[in-house]
Amino acid sequence: MKQIFSSLALTALISLSAPASAAECYADYKAKQDNPLRLHYGVMQVSDCNAGAAKREVTKRLKSNGWTLLNVMSVFGPEGLDQRKANAGKFYLRY
Numbered sequence: 001m002k003q004i005f006s007s008l009a010l011t012a013l014i015s016l017s018a019p020a021s022a023a024e025c026y027a028d029y030k031a032k033q034d035n036p037l038r039l040h041y042g043v044m045q046v047s048d049c050n051a052g053a054a055k056r057e058v059t060k061r062l063k064s065n066g067w068t069l070l071n072v073m074s075v076f077g078p079e080g081l082d083q084r085k086a087n088a089g090k091f092y093l094r095y
Contacts, residue, residue, distance in 0.1 A: 023077060024045070025045070027072050028043045029042055029058050040091050042088050044061065045093060050075075058072055
């Protein structure tokens with residue numbers, strides 16, 4: 001019984017001390033395709049709130065879908081999702 005309690009306490013402690021990078025992070029970006037030229041603004045969830053890491057992740061995910069990243073506008077938490085949803089349209093959390 002003592003081992004079970006110790007294990008539960010350790011699990012709880014680990015979950016409370018999760019690093020800040022485990023927080024929900026999103027990036028809004030602009031991307032393009034050529035021939036014919038197509039542009040879009042989108043929002044995607046990223047695994048790291050660091051701007052450089054987010055840019056690398058967005059670039060990779062867009063490239064695998066035939067898009068070229070033009071710019072990561074910002075990296076933000078869930079509090080910024082609602083204000084970007086309408087502008088992102090079908091590219092809201094698509095990739």
